[in-house]
Amino acid sequence: MIRLQTLSLAVGAAMLAVGAQAADFPAAGRTITIVVPFAAGGPTDKVARDLGEALRKPLNGATIVIDNAAGAGSTIGSTKVARANPDGYTLLLTHIGMATTASLYRKLPYKYSEFEYLGLVNEVPMVVVGKPALAANTWPELKSWIQENKTKVNLANAGLGAASHLCGLMLQQALQTEMTTVPYKGTAPAMADLMGGQVDIMCDQTTNTTPQIEGKKIKAYAVTTAKRLMIPAVYKDLPTLQEVGFKNFDVSIWHGLYAPKGTPAEVVKAINTALQTALKDPDFIKKEESLGAIVAHDDRVTSEGHKKFVAAEVAKWGPVIKAAGQYAD
Incomplete structure (x- = not known):
């Protein structure tokens, strides 16, 4: 009986300690x-x-x-x-x-x-972007250029499992075209090489592409959402990939x-x-x-x-x- 009572008191004390910890969260300092x-x-x-x-x-x-x-x-x-x-x-x-x-x-x-x-x-949302010197200026032009060049197209991403990698996989499947994938160790070096023309295209998050598009350092072709983006204004004239024929292409x-x-x-x-x-x-x-x-x-x-x-x-x-x-x- 004494042992059970002692155990019960110990459990009760532990529960009170956890309760106090939670009530004080976050503790001062x-x-x-x-x-x-x-x-x-x-x-x-x-x-x-x-x-x-x-x-x-x-x-x-x-x-x-x-x-x-x-x-x-x-x-x-x-x-x-x-x-x-x-x-x-x-x-x-x-x-x-x-x-x-x-x-x-x-x-x-x-x-x-x-x-x-x-x-x-x-x-x-994500957006398909290209290097500034790319000849294509619209999505139809980019699509034709990709399908003509296929594996000669360098598709950058920020590394295995990165957002740009996942979007790139879906883009290749939608186009039924395999490109040459160029993985980087992070978004920053991938974007730097895209702006510098070392790679051709990338599909990346608007949180990373917006300043570069606004500064005309890269070209933008299409967004990956079901509906067009109205904010920021730089995206409002871009078509969605669903609009241009890729049914159910909705990636955020x-x-x-x-x-x-x-x-x-x-x-x-x-x-x-x-x-x-x-x-x-x-x-x-x-x-x-x-x-x-x-x-x-x-x-x-x-x-x-x-x-x-x-x-x-x-x-x-x-x-x-x-x-x-x-x-x-």
């Missing part, structure tokens, strides 16, 4: 780290830094820092968070790779079940927020509540819209809604990646 599994300066890094700023106020002015743990197609940073202490002070901000790495990697060092799903942040790259599995439910709720507040922040919305990103506002901003959405994305992208036969060990 504690820093929250958002791990970005990509290099600084890229589109996902930009979203993380803008979101971190928007989260500070609803998280009682907490200090939020960004940790760029890049490499291995986002798996290094994602693994770091999966193995972190599940207390809410280490989070992951990543993109669609959360749903595609299981298909891209034969030996993934973590499982989807090792995360708490905190909510969707945004969706980012999204970003979500995650915590390690086992993070107390009360802490998960506190972060999700802060996230939903941050997503309504006018300054955050303005920053995202200026780059063509669409801030999430539906049930996918909830923990359960986002988890269901990611599961659907896993099912969507698996066959595309399998058909392409591009894997990493």
Whole structure:
């Protein structure tokens, strides 16, 4: 009886400790780290830094820092968070790779079940762009040029599993044309070579392409969304790939927020509540819209809604990646 009573008291004390931890989250003086599994300066890094700023106020002015743990197609940073202490002070901000790495990697060092799903942040349309010296000026001209040159066309991407890689796969399948894929170690060097004319075309996020298109440093041909983009204005005259004959070609790259599995439910709720507040922040919305990103506002901003959405994305992208036969060990 004494042993059972002692055990009961111990369990009760542990539960009270967890409850106190959650009620005080974030504790005064504690820093929250958002791990970005990509290099600084890229589109996902930009979203993380803008979101971190928007989260500070609803998280009682907490200090939020960004940790760029890049490499291995986002798996290094994602693994770091999966193995972190599940207390809410280490989070992951990543993109669609959360749903595609299981298909891209034969030996993934973590499982989807090792995360708490905190909510969707945004969706980012993509656009087909080309080097400034490319002779084609419209989508029909670009399409004809690609089909005439095929494997002579250099299609850049930011590396295995990157948004530009995934969009490039779907573009080649839609055109039924295999191009020469040129992978880079990040978005910045890929875009630099596109602007410099070392590669021909790329399909990338508007968060990365908008300034370059506005500055006339690259050419833009078509967007990947179901409807035309009206904001920013530089996209409003571009056709969608569905308009030009590619039925069901609808690709947006999204970003979500995650915590390690086992993070107390009360802490998960506190972060999700802060996230939903941050997503309504006018300054955050303005920053995202200026780059063509669409801030999430539906049930996918909830923990359960986002988890269901990611599961659907896993099912969507698996066959595309399998058909392409591009894997990493």
